[in-house]
Amino acid sequence: MTYSRLSLAVLAPTVALLSPTVALGAAGPGGAAIPDPATAAAATCESGESWACRRGQTLTIAGTGMDGVTRVVFQGANGTKDDRSATPSFAAATSLTVAVPRGARTGALRLVSPAGGSSRTRRLRILTTPVPQADVTGTTTDLTPGEALIAGSRKRMLLQYTAAVAGTVEAVRLDSGQVMRSWPVAAGSGELRWDGTVGGEVVTAGRYVLRLAGQPTASQASSAAVQIHDAIFPIRGKHDLGQSATNDFGGGRGHGGQDMFARCGVPLVAARPGTVQFEAVQSRAGNYVVLQDKTGRSYTYMHMRDRALVKKGQRVRAGQRIGYVGQTGRASGCHLHFELWTAPGWYTGGEGVDPLPELRRWDSFS
Numbered sequence: 001m002t003y004s005r006l007s008l009a010v011l012a013p014t015v016a017l018l019s020p021t022v023a024l025g026a027a028g029p030g031g032a033a034i035p036d037p038a039t040a041a042a043a044t045c046e047s048g049e050s051w052a053c054r055r056g057q058t059l060t061i062a063g064t065g066m067d068g069v070t071r072v073v074f075q076g077a078n079g080t081k082d083d084r085s086a087t088p089s090f091a092a093a094t095s096l097t098v099a100v101p102r103g104a105r106t107g108a109l110r111l112v113s114p115a116g117g118s119s120r121t122r123r124l125r126i127l128t129t130p131v132p133q134a135d136v137t138g139t140t141t142d143l144t145p146g147e148a149l150i151a152g153s154r155k156r157m158l159l160q161y162t163a164a165v166a167g168t169v170e171a172v173r174l175d176s177g178q179v180m181r182s183w184p185v186a187a188g189s190g191e192l193r194w195d196g197t198v199g200g201e202v203v204t205a206g207r208y209v210l211r212l213a214g215q216p217t218a219s220q221a222s223s224a225a226v227q228i229h230d231a232i233f234p235i236r237g238k239h240d241l242g243q244s245a246t247n248d249f250g251g252g253r254g255h256g257g258q259d260m261f262a263r264c265g266v267p268l269v270a271a272r273p274g275t276v277q278f279e280a281v282q283s284r285a286g287n288y289v290v291l292q293d294k295t296g297r298s299y300t301y302m303h304m305r306d307r308a309l310v311k312k313g314q315r316v317r318a319g320q321r322i323g324y325v326g327q328t329g330r331a332s333g334c335h336l337h338f339e340l341w342t343a344p345g346w347y348t349g350g351e352g353v354d355p356l357p358e359l360r361r362w363d364s365f366s
Helices: 005-024 356-365
Strands: 039-045 052-054 058-064 071-074 084-086 095-099 107-113 117-127 155-163 167-173 179-185 188-194 206-213 226-229 258-261 267-269 274-282 286-292 298-304 321-324 335-341
Touching: 039 052, 039 107, 039 117, 071 117, 155 167, 155 206, 179 188, 179 206, 258 356, 286 321, 298 321
Parallel strands: 052 117
Antiparallel strands: 039 058, 058 095, 071 084, 071 107, 107 117, 155 188, 167 179, 167 206, 206 226, 258 335, 267 321, 274 286, 286 298, 298 335
């Protein structure tokens, strides 16, 4: 086919007009719009504080354009010299999660997106007060001064001692003087650590010390008193609890647990140490997991966002991350359906009981 000189002159301006549109990436057939910079509307720490978090904890930032964020800069207060950067571990259109880096200081955040540039948020406070450890990742660590212990977690009480003669280290409950556990030690210097369990079972909540016994008076040694908690609240972020009779145990046509609403993606952790009894997907429960402690009691988590992070038969520690809040299965809104069963466990001869009193108690300190 051939074209006249006039035809070519008419076509050329059309091509020229289209070229800038394609170059700008404007929305249209076959094109994609350049995203706007991310805008943060809220920031919630895994421990529930708004616009406040501790180093090492997970921060959830909600807003728009979050799926384009590749880096979060914790800007601190002293120019760029105290800036710390972190890569989001999860990002969707309306929210992202990121671990607060070591060395982060109180200050604004900068959300960096290669396509949309960067945007600044309001000030995030970096908290320094100790809280019970919420996630068992990494190696075993010792308690910091004044920190509470979740029995069966990765944290440990520490006693450093010097024994003049062979003796015994004892774990003692302060209010009763009861010796919960003891270890023989040889003469000399040493260290001993304890996770607050006896035979794999958590001790009852209270204050405890480690002490060196069987020594001349001048050689006595004792650790500082430590508050030990027997469990940790399963949702590590902002949540509701006991807000509606429909969501409580026995409500809504024989409801078998407690519904607690929280943002999708908030971490879920093992309330107590134990073993994974079941892990599966079901049409009503969605992604679910059942944990069983040393006494045979079961703890059931339903409607999780993804399959559990643990498998059947696996041992877990208190506070170990096992999944995330979701709305899979027959669920309306992001929430955790939590059940508590007596020994010998969930649908294996045990009986479901109202978990609300225990959940309220755990929530009061964790």
